[in-house]
Amino acid sequence: MSTMKKISCFLCFIFVASIVGICNVKAINITIEGADKVSLNKTIDIKFTVSDYNDVPGNIYIDYPSNILQCNSNCPKTQKITGNTTFTYQFRGISNGEALIRVTSSYNIPDASPKKIIVGAGTTSTTKPAPSAPTPSTTTQALKSNNANLKTLEIVGSDDSEVVLSPSFSSNVYEYSATVAGEVKTITINATMEDSKANMVVSNNATEELVAGENNKIVITVTAEDGTKKAYTINIKREALTADATLKSLTIKECSDFKLKENKFSYSVKIKDSVKKLTLDYVTSDENAEVSISGNENLKNGSKVKILVTAQDGTKKEYVLNIVKDTETTKKSSVDVEAEKNPLIIMALSMVAFGLIGGIIYVIKK
Secondary structure (H helix, E strand, C coil), X not given: CCHHHHHHHHHHHHHHHHHHHHHHHHCCEEEEECCCEECCCCEEEEEEEEECCCCCCEEEEEECCCCCEEECCCXXXXXXXXXXXXXXXXXXXXXXXXXXXXXXXXXXXXXXXXXXXXXXXXXXXXXXXXXXXXXXXXXXXXXXXXXXXXXXXXXXXXXXXXXXXXXXXXXXXXXXXXXXXXXXXXXXXXXXXXXXXXXXXXXXXXXXXXXXXXXXXXEEEEECCCCCEEEXXXXXEECCCCCCCCEEEEEECCCCCCCCCCCCCEEXXXXXXXXXXXXXXXXXXXXXXXXXXXXXXXXXXXXXXXEEEECCCCCEEEEEEEEEEECHHHHHHHHHHHXXXXXXXXXXXXXXXXXXXXXXXXXXXX
């Protein structure tokens, strides 16, 4: 074979081999399959397929934004290809955004079309979690509120007076004091919470009568939706009760000469026989004392009218009015009593009697 023929055959072999190799390389196909959306913190499976392999070994390279997608399984970014193959990567969405999965190769062929995946709240994934990496529940629960604050706090006394707190109410102040007058027996608490989902409980003694002269501790406990608790304490002091159960003044319309005396509680009251009831006008020494009257009806001679005075602390004192009616019998008895007590009257009566006796004897003798 001549030299020219040898050279020509060699060049033909090289040309044919090149054409065959190029055709084989061009035959490799790479595809990326899977869903286009995934919820935050949920998973998605992406399938990679290499087909039409041409027996030329090489590598493919898989790239994705690791700040948006996280691979849950064995995910090498370089895969050595020795034949047609299929493999799957499982990704988790770890932040909102768009992620592009790209595949390049060492085959000197056009790269596979990138796969765009949207990661964000509100999207859904139909894939199941990988056994090696359990995922959270598909139901996203909103965080429960920890707000256990009171919004307003007002206290009203049983006499409709406003109970003034010290210091003034503030949601982040948890202890208060207040003083009420002795006549304020109970209080009413009006409070609201900042969070409507919270729960409020007021200690039972808030509805009971306040102990006079002592501190009455009332606690309002607020429990937030997540169980957080805050307690507001109110120390209410009710002033001591007075013990004065006396009358400052007392007048009786039917007995104008009646005089009330200090520390005297029993009196004789002379009235006309026609009087059936006394008209009493009185003032207590302590304005908080209470008065009740009994026996002041259908008065007779010897009746007793009782005036009971009860002090704030329960001390009691009773005034008794002994009724003396001005009848004819009473008048005669009064004259007789007065006569017995007055010697001049006795002497005068004796002289009248002797005179009458002397006159009778003189008449008889005539």
